[in-house]
Amino acid sequence: MNRTEIMAQIVGILEDVAEISPDEVNEDSVLMDDLDLSSMEILTIVADLEETFGIRIPEKELRSFVTVSDLIDYLSARVG
Amino acid sequence: MGFEPHMVDTVYRLITENMEQVYADLPGLRYRGDDGRIVTVTFREFAQDIRRCVGYLNEKLGGAQRRRVCLLGKNSYRYAVAILGLLAADSIQIPLNPYKSWEELHYELSLVDPDVILWDDANDPWRDQLLAEWKDRLLPLQECTRAEPAELQETADPRALAMIMFTSGTTGRSKGVMLNQWSIMITGRDSICSWRVVVERARQMGYTDDRFQLNHFSTLPLFHIAAYANLLHWPLYGTATNMGDARSLYRDLADMPSESMAVVPSIAEMLRRDILRDRRDKLGPLWILMCSSAAFSRETLLDLRDHGILIIQNYGMTETGSGGLVNEAQDEGHIATAGHTIPCMEYKLDQGELCMKGECLMLGYYKDPEAIAQAVDSEGWLHTGDLAKVDEDGYYTITGRKKNLIILDSGENVSPEELEGLLANCDAIRECVVKEKGKKICAVVFCQPEDQEKVRSYITRLNRTLPLYKRIGAVECSNVPLPRTAVGKLQRS
Numbered sequence: 001m002n003r004t005e006i007m008a009q010i011v012g013i014l015e016d017v018a019e020i021s022p023d024e025v026n027e028d029s030v031l032m033d034d035l036d037l038s039s040m041e042i043l044t045i046v047a048d049l050e051e052t053f054g055i056r057i058p059e060k061e062l063r064s065f066v067t068v069s070d071l072i073d074y075l076s077a078r079v080g
Numbered sequence: 081m082g083f084e085p086h087m088v089d090t091v092y093r094l095i096t097e098n099m100e101q102v103y104a105d106l107p108g109l110r111y112r113g114d115d116g117r118i119v120t121v122t123f124r125e126f127a128q129d130i131r132r133c134v135g136y137l138n139e140k141l142g143g144a145q146r147r148r149v150c151l152l153g154k155n156s157y158r159y160a161v162a163i164l165g166l167l168a169a170d171s172i173q174i175p176l177n178p179y180k181s182w183e184e185l186h187y188e189l190s191l192v193d194p195d196v197i198l199w200d201d202a203n204d205p206w207r208d209q210l211l212a213e214w215k216d217r218l219l220p221l222q223e224c225t226r227a228e229p230a231e232l233q234e235t236a237d238p239r240a241l242a243m244i245m246f247t248s249g250t251t252g253r254s255k256g257v258m259l260n261q262w263s264i265m266i267t268g269r270d271s272i273c274s275w276r277v278v279v280e281r282a283r284q285m286g287y288t289d290d291r292f293q294l295n296h297f298s299t300l301p302l303f304h305i306a307a308y309a310n311l312l313h314w315p316l317y318g319t320a321t322n323m324g325d326a327r328s329l330y331r332d333l334a335d336m337p338s339e340s341m342a343v344v345p346s347i348a349e350m351l352r353r354d355i356l357r358d359r360r361d362k363l364g365p366l367w368i369l370m371c372s373s374a375a376f377s378r379e380t381l382l383d384l385r386d387h388g389i390l391i392i393q394n395y396g397m398t399e400t401g402s403g404g405l406v407n408e409a410q411d412e413g414h415i416a417t418a419g420h421t422i423p424c425m426e427y428k429l430d431q432g433e434l435c436m437k438g439e440c441l442m443l444g445y446y447k448d449p450e451a452i453a454q455a456v457d458s459e460g461w462l463h464t465g466d467l468a469k470v471d472e473d474g475y476y477t478i479t480g481r482k483k484n485l486i487i488l489d490s491g492e493n494v495s496p497e498e499l500e501g502l503l504a505n506c507d508a509i510r511e512c513v514v515k516e517k518g519k520k521i522c523a524v525v526f527c528q529p530e531d532q533e534k535v536r537s538y539i540t541r542l543n544r545t546l547p548l549y550k551r552i553g554a555v556e557c558s559n560v561p562l563p564r565t566a567v568g569k570l571q572r573s
Contacts, residue, residue, distance in 0.1 A: 019353070030540070032520065032553035039490050039548040040346035043327050059154075060205055066543050066551075 001053075006075045010068060013048045017041055027069040035068075053079050082289045083279045085272065085317045089265050091167040092234040094315055099127035103318040106293055110336045111157045111323040118335050121157065123315060126164075131229035133165025139227055140219055141195060144169035148192060151175040151221075152210075153200030155302050155323055158221045160311055162198055163302060165224065167242055167261055167312075168232050174244045174256070175303035179547045182206050188246050188254060189214065191447060198224065238262040244446050245305060247398040248485060248493040256446030261312075263401030263440040268313035270403065270422040274392045275317060277408040278340075278368060281390050285367070294319040296370070297338035299326040299347075300491070306372045306394070309402035310342060330362055340368035344491035345376050345519075352380045355387045368392065372402075373491025375478060378416035385410055395419055395478070399455065399462055403440035405476055417475040418468070428461065433482050434468040435461040484572060486516045492549040494521060496572070499552065506538040511562045513570050520553030524562060532557045 007027070014020040018041050024034075031037045037045070042065065049071070050057055055078055065071055086102045088094050099108065100123070108123035121129075137144035149171050153159050166173040174192050176185060178200075185206060189197070196217045197210070204210060210218060242261045246254040282292055296319050300307035314321050319340070324332035329347070343351065348369060354362050369384060372394040381391050395418035396404035407419030421427050425438035437460045445451040456462050465483030468476045481487075486494045496514035503512045503523060508531035513524045527535050536555055543551045563571040 032543075032551055033555070036520075038346040038349070038519070039551075040326065040329075040344075040350060042548060044329065044350065047328050047331070059203070062548060063546070064544050066540055 001076070001079055003072055003076055003080070006072050006080070007068075009052055010045075010049070010071055010075075013045055013052070017044050017048065025068060027067070027072065029068045030066060031068070032066075049075065055079065082318070083282070083292055084289075085275060087269055087272075087316060089262070089269065090235055090238050091164065091261050091265070091312065092232055094265070094312065095127050095130055095164065095168060095232060098315045098318070099123040099130075103315065106318055107295075107320040108315065109157060109160060109321050109323060110295075112325070112328075112332065112335070119157070123318075126161070128229055129161045129225045130164045130168055131232060132227050133161050133224040134169045134232065135230035136224045136227035137165060137169050137171065138230060141171075144171045146170065146172060147195040148172045148174065150189065150192060150194040150197040150199075151303070152178050152197055152204060153221055154178060154203065155299075155307075155325070156200065156221070157323065158224055159200070159302055160321075160323070162221060162224050163308065163311060169230075170233075170235050170240075170242075172241055172244065174246075175308065176246065177301070177303045178204060178206070181545075182209050184254065186213075188256070191256065192244060235261065238265070241443055245303070245308070245398050248495050248498075255448055255451050257398045258443040258446050259398075259401050260443060263403065263442070264309050264312050266424045266439050267309060267396070267401055267403035267422070268316050270424050271313060271394070271406060273422070274394075274406055274408040277392070278390065281367070294340055294368075295322055295336070295338045296320065296340040296342065297322040297324055297333055297336060297366075298342040299324045299329055299332070300342050300344070300373075304373075304491070305396070305398040305402045306491070307342065309396075310370075333364060333366075334362070337364040339365050340370060341366055342370045342372070344373040345371075345380075345489040348376055348380055348384065349489070352383050355389075356383060360387075370394065372396070374487045374489055375418075376416065381415050382412065385415060391415060393417075393419055395476075397462075397464060399442045399464075400425070400436060400440045401442070404436065407475065409475065414471075414473065414475045417471075417477045419476065420474045421476075427476075429468060429470065430461070430463065432467045432469075432479075434464045434466045434476065434478070436464060437461050486514075486521060488516070488521070488549060489519050490549045494550055499523070499550070502542055503539070506535060506542075508534045508538070511570065513562055513572055514552070515572055517554055521551065522554040522556060523552045524556045524558065526558045526560065526562050529557075529559050 011022045011025050029035050086098050104124040107120045108126040109121045113119040141147050196219050198219050198221050201220050239260045239262045241258050243259045244256040322336035322338050368390045370392050393407040396402040405419035425436050428435050466478045467480040468478050470476050499514045508527050511526040539552050
């Protein structure tokens with residue numbers, strides 16, 4: 001799966017979990033700042049990503065997810 | 081099973097009466113096993129594992145009484161067993177937060193100097209550091225249910241030190257709150273006021289006495305007082321605890337149907353959204369929210385109430401063994417208050433600050449007489465740091481904070497000074513104040529206009545080193561020095 005496809009999945013999940021319009025999301029969006037996500041919502045998004053991509057994301061990786069591109073980088077390394 | 085709780089006031093009685101007799105064959109705990117399937121443990125089986133844990137501790141420590149044992153791990157069945165096991169063994173337990181930085185954890189471990197550390201070895205984020213420094217004192221949590229069950233004895237003194245729980249200090253360093261089992265058990269007894277409201281609603285819904293058992297879902301960490309106290313309280317009511325993981329909340333909730341759930345504001349917010357978006361099916365049979373840890377938005381509570389959810393709130397602190405105020409009122413005038421008093425405590429407002437004393441109060445801060453002198457006055461009143469007012473019906477509303485502490489929607493307490501200390505490491509930051517803004521941690525920074533990008537990227541990097549709840553979610557840059565108070569301190573509000 002390429003970056004564009006991964007981004008599309010993330011955008012879909014953000015819309016579903018937090019009602020964030022796809023227009024508001026880009027790779028540089030900071031999850032907590034720009035997208036106004038709570039830590040609880042980030043966990044839910046991570047759970048949805050795990051389900052979508054069929055992977056388990058280790059706890060220690062969560063710290064590195066600050067922006068949308070952090071998520072894409074991680075996911076493309078795992079499933080790209 | 082039924083509407084009437086079986087009230088006891090010691091952990092020994094909780095195990096030998098509630099778990100081994102009164103509610104023995106009912107589900108006591110559910111959790112997701114290593115193979116991904118849900119495991120149901122009856123109260124009797126839970127008690128048996130607690131006895132095994134006591135046997136294990138006695139064997140490993142050559143007698144566990146009064147020995148200091150740190151608990152280090154995320155929520156698990158074994159962790160829950162160990163909490164009760166250590167109480168039953170009359171040890172002194174110290175549940176630690178494994179998500180803290182190594183520096184903080186190291187400080188807490190060194191301060192406590194434990195006899196042993198029960199840890200979740202495979203999953204510990206600080207595995208290498210722990211092995212390097214405390215190798216001889218580490219015992220794996222997963223072994224604690226593998227010994228022969230021990231005979232239990234009633235505690236010699238339920239008011240003796242049984243637990244040290246670290247809480248965020250206002251000066252950066254955490255403080256070890258010393259508690260006994262009495263303070264937590266007595267809070268369980270006094271929470272009966274909200275149980276009556278639950279029973280009343282259950283009757284209206286058609287439940288009968290002989291078929292009523294509540295299932296309570298919680299993802300809150302057991303190293304925090306709310307979840308810790310609940311673990312001891314629910315067996316008083318024969319209620320099963322469904323142990324979920326915040327990372328798989330909806331899946332866990334679907335697999336462990338629950339009528340009740342422990343929530344912090346950020347979870348309540350998500351549930352409200354689910355209900356308003358007609359996704360109630362995600363929540364199963366849920367009809368009670370046990371709200372604690374931080375203030376909840378009135379609008380959210382009213383929306384949930386209007387959709388049939390019973391709202392119960394608890395206001396408490398680690399320093400009071402979770403006890404404090406209870407709110408089961410559903411009317412618009414009171415639903416968003418912190419609640420009314422409970423019998424085991426006394427209350428007063430001192431220049432607007434809520435003060436409490438009584439049976440739930442901590443024994444002190446571990447090895448920190450200076451902190452205790454600041455928090456508890458010569459008459460024994462704990463100054464909560466919360467500004468409050470009380471209405472004519474006896475309901476308290478928290479109106480602000482006197483102490484400099486950020487209490488987030490996740491229920492976590494964060495010391496602004498700690499984050500300010502980390503920000504000070506960035507050369508471009510001339511001055512900074514960390515405060516709560518719009519439910520997020522906000523850093524207000526004075527720097528040169530050309531350094532703004534540098535500051536922002538420093539904070540992004542810093543965030544990658546912090547646990548989720550401590551992240552700085554907003555940055556405001558100022559080109560001029562930050563406002564100061566009359567005595568020259570940076571203004572916080």
